[in-house]
Amino acid sequence: MRLLVRRVLDAVVLFWIVLTLTFVLLRAAPGDPAALLIAPTASAADAARERAELGLDRPLVVQYAHWAAGVLGGDLGESFAERRPVTALLARALPISLGLGAASLALTFIIGIAVGMAQAARRGTRTDTALTVLTTSVYAAPSYWLALALVAVFTYGAARWAFPGWLRLPAFGVRDPAGSAAGGGALADVTRHAILPVLTLAAIGAAGIARYTRSIVADLLGMEFVRTARAKGASRRAVYARHVLANALPPLVVLFALALPGVLAGSVFVETVFAWPGMGRLMVDAIRARDYPVVMGATAVYAALVIAANLAGDLLLPVLDPRRRS
Amino acid sequence: MIPALPSAWRTRIALGILVALVIGAAVVPALAPTDPRAIGDVIGLRLLPPLTIDGAGHFHLLGTDRFGRDLFARMMLAARVSLLVGALGSLLAGAVGIGVGAVAAWVGGAIDRAAMALGDALLAIPRLVLLLVCAALWRPGATMVVAVLMATGWMGVARLVRADVLGVRGQPYVEAARALGAPSARLLWRHVLPNALGSAVVAITLGVGSAILLESGLSFLGLGIQPPQPSWGNMIADGRDAIVVAPWVALAPGLALVVTVLACTLLGDALRDRLAGEPLTETMRGRA
Numbered sequence: 001m002r003l004l005v006r007r008v009l010d011a012v013v014l015f016w017i018v019l020t021l022t023f024v025l026l027r028a029a030p031g032d033p034a035a036l037l038i039a040p041t042a043s044a045a046d047a048a049r050e051r052a053e054l055g056l057d058r059p060l061v062v063q064y065a066h067w068a069a070g071v072l073g074g075d076l077g078e079s080f081a082e083r084r085p086v087t088a089l090l091a092r093a094l095p096i097s098l099g100l101g102a103a104s105l106a107l108t109f110i111i112g113i114a115v116g117m118a119q120a121a122r123r124g125t126r127t128d129t130a131l132t133v134l135t136t137s138v139y140a141a142p143s144y145w146l147a148l149a150l151v152a153v154f155t156y157g158a159a160r161w162a163f164p165g166w167l168r169l170p171a172f173g174v175r176d177p178a179g180s181a182a183g184g185g186a187l188a189d190v191t192r193h194a195i196l197p198v199l200t201l202a203a204i205g206a207a208g209i210a211r212y213t214r215s216i217v218a219d220l221l222g223m224e225f226v227r228t229a230r231a232k233g234a235s236r237r238a239v240y241a242r243h244v245l246a247n248a249l250p251p252l253v254v255l256f257a258l259a260l261p262g263v264l265a266g267s268v269f270v271e272t273v274f275a276w277p278g279m280g281r282l283m284v285d286a287i288r289a290r291d292y293p294v295v296m297g298a299t300a301v302y303a304a305l306v307i308a309a310n311l312a313g314d315l316l317l318p319v320l321d322p323r324r325r326s
Numbered sequence: 327m328i329p330a331l332p333s334a335w336r337t338r339i340a341l342g343i344l345v346a347l348v349i350g351a352a353v354v355p356a357l358a359p360t361d362p363r364a365i366g367d368v369i370g371l372r373l374l375p376p377l378t379i380d381g382a383g384h385f386h387l388l389g390t391d392r393f394g395r396d397l398f399a400r401m402m403l404a405a406r407v408s409l410l411v412g413a414l415g416s417l418l419a420g421a422v423g424i425g426v427g428a429v430a431a432w433v434g435g436a437i438d439r440a441a442m443a444l445g446d447a448l449l450a451i452p453r454l455v456l457l458l459v460c461a462a463l464w465r466p467g468a469t470m471v472v473a474v475l476m477a478t479g480w481m482g483v484a485r486l487v488r489a490d491v492l493g494v495r496g497q498p499y500v501e502a503a504r505a506l507g508a509p510s511a512r513l514l515w516r517h518v519l520p521n522a523l524g525s526a527v528v529a530i531t532l533g534v535g536s537a538i539l540l541e542s543g544l545s546f547l548g549l550g551i552q553p554p555q556p557s558w559g560n561m562i563a564d565g566r567d568a569i570v571v572a573p574w575v576a577l578a579p580g581l582a583l584v585v586t587v588l589a590c591t592l593l594g595d596a597l598r599d600r601l602a603g604e605p606l607t608e609t610m611r612g613r614a
Contacts, residue, residue, distance in 0.1 A: 014447060015450070018447045022451075025460070137588060140535065142542055142559075142583060145583065148562065148573075152569050152577060155570040157573075269543060269546070269547075272547065284547055287461075299455055302452055303451050310450075
């Protein structure tokens, strides 16, 4: 229990350091956000008024105190560019990215663990080598390139090779702009639009997980307790289920937490390519417009997710692995 | 990683690919019949498919882009920037990481705690987000990308070196050198560090691949290397608008990217087998 409290406190402190770091980084950088918001013909007085309105003319310490007080009260400020609360923008974008991330992460682990275990069981065969070449290559591919390759297949390729109707997947957007379907129809529409983005993220993630699973399971298969289990007559399936998977699971759960930032980072590119209005797009647009409050808010959400995931991994490990309980 | 091949062969293949790329990057743009940056007969040459011979008798291995420029020559010109930025970014980040990790472990106390807290805080932000924030704040260009890669890539190496220095510090040969009166800085530099770099070398080699991926990602978003200087990332971004009519423009530079990152991964994995035994998880961070 004391350990739990300590870990949570550590995480909160770490989160605050991250936020402060981002604040300092953004304010230390050159470039004036007010200059981007006013007309190019505006006078110096107009620029000064704009800066005063945004609070950028006050001393850095005052800005920090004001911002910190706001954050503690759940107020992340107002977007410079859109003049709307940052929390409202985040609340609109976050579900899209989380949905994309959750679906991809689930597929990532299902496919990755299955491929990795299959490889470990056939260690050294041609199938194993072919799958290793495949996973290593996919893992080396940038997500936006893989995404564009899928777009090419389902636009250029669909036209050229006359894909049947059910295989003509939409390559851009979250929903069909012409469709006004509600309820079940809308859900089916979003699902169809999600296939290519989720596939892109899951392919890269699964390649990484398969590489990792293969090496863990290959090590486990050489262990004496596996040989003992086989020797006493346990079936192949029972050995895999009860002895190998049970021992491979704890490191994989920790990896699940560690994979989250990768999926989030990948979603920046995937959202850009597939025109999904999620966190990644919000972040990139805000950076281009020097919209500091939105950049800070998005970074805070990313950091919070990473820290929470690490914490969950730390706390779950003793639950799954009795050897880590002390 | 390829199980059927012994590590010496994997090293040879990876080095072969990288050497071929470096030679290609040096030679191909210089030998190209037209400047790969210059725009010529746009109407006659634009978006030619791969393996085409144009009216002037020039052969286009990978076709041409929307301005009629030869994609293969541009890809090799881009290789100069991408390889240099990736290698330099990872090496400099590694150097900072080795410095921070070694000093933190050697000095200990408050400096150690402060360095590790800063590292943890930076590790808690996905590296891409950190890169985006930094990249957007300063003027884009190759120097900025290298600086940002350095600033966001040292934490992993610092942790590895710190752990190794702590392990080596108590070895009898370090005690012996100390007993002989070697000053502290010399002890660290001559006796401890050379024996604590194995995993750092592996991490830096694998880091080249992810640095190249991150550079290309920034350039793809328009926040890295700026046109007319081609980099693999901005070439892919350039081909994006033509993806439905001429997909090869966006896809060809990506192949070079995949092959390069693959070679770096092979080399890093082979080195890992020889030098260190740390887990794969560190390389899961910082994907583009």
